[in-house]
Amino acid sequence: MDIDKKIHKIESKIKEPSFLENKGLSNEVGYYIFDYDPKYELKVRDEVSRLKNKYSLESNYSFSIIEFDLYEILIEILKDKGYLEKVFKFEEKKGIEFTTKAIINLLKLNSDKNLIVNYILERTPNNCVVFVTGVGKAYPILRSHNVLNNLHQKLDKVPVVLFFPGKYSGTDLVLFNTVEGSNYYRAFPLIS
Secondary structure (H helix, E strand, C coil), X not given: CCHHHHXXXXXXXXXXXXXXXXXXXXXXXXXXXXXXXXXXXXXXXXXXXXXXXXXXXXXXXXXXXXXXXXXXXXXXXXXXXXXXXHHHHHHHHHCHHHHHHHHHHHCCCCCCCCHHHHHHHHCCCCCEEEEXXXXXXXXXXXXXXXXXXXXXXXXXXXXXXXXXEEEECCCEXXXXXXXXXXXXXXXXXXXX
């Protein structure tokens, strides 16, 4: 499907009553993935920004859109904990792979105490649609399937849309159309 047509369908989809009632197929919790060719990143960002502004908390709509940029959350948490500058120095001495593992451990990304997931949970009001962005910017530290799996276990009061720069087959996530990820079966394509 043409990217402009696909982007144009986002707004009508998120306004559907079944979507807002947080029901996916078979009445499961509504987790969705909007996948797109990474070359359209800026177009997708523009549409996310437009929708977020239109459906803000201050708007007169029955719901609002709350965006969580994974990269921005990662940086904010590292700053708040006083680790951001240390991470830069650590990377110079130990390299990116070692630093990535250290950040994953620091942020408890592979546990129930995942700081990214808790950040999102603490800031998600009722009557909203959660947009998760920044997947490509946060790679390789954050893996989208990991965030979704942990979030899916804890957040079931509102629909969640992950904006994914790559391909989602309905079972597999392929970041940037080249980086094979783990299977993720609980989300539905936002636009088919």
